Amino acid sequence: GEALTELSFDITNKISELKQARQLATDITTHGARLYELLAMEVDLRELRLSAISKPLEVEKMEKGLKEKLAYIDNEIKNTKNKLDNIGSDEANLASKIDKKKNELERNQKRLRTLQNVRPAFMDEFEKLEGDLKKKKVPTATLR
Numbered sequence: 001g002e003a004l005t006e007l008s009f010d011i012t013n014k015i016s017e018l019k020q021a022r023q024l025a026t027d028i029t030t031h032g033a034r035l036y037e038l039l040a041m042e043v044d045l046r047e048l049r050l051s052a053i054s055k056p057l058e059v060e061k062m063e064k065g066l067k068e069k070l071a072y073i074d075n076e077i078k079n080t081k082n083k084l085d086n087i088g089s090d091e092a093n094l095a096s097k098i099d100k101k102k103n104e105l106e107r108n109q110k111r112l113r114t115l116q117n118v119r120p121a122f123m124d125e126f127e128k129l130e131g132d133l134k135k136k137k138v139p140t141a142t143l144r
Helices: 002-054 059-117 123-135
Strands: none
Touching: none
């Protein structure tokens, strides 16, 4: 029994090691292919790098570019701060509009309920005439 347990543990351990070895082999192959691609690009990049290094640094041009970027970023920061400052007033305006619309809705619902309960002034006369017509056997469906 004990020998069998050691054997099954040893097989499980060997299977785990085999899986790790396969994964490592896959990783090595993938990284090797990527390294090969990068080394192939090195020839072109070396020429570009040497060309860039051989040129004198144009400090004024770099300074101008950096100042333009800084000015752009400062402007973006100001715009963002301005928007943040306006959020409170925007929220207040929206809350006010929502309250107005709620009040308007309540008034309109109340008016609708009132109109649904109101009996038109001509209704009594209409019902009297309708009754007269029924006595004369005239169908009312054609009149409505």
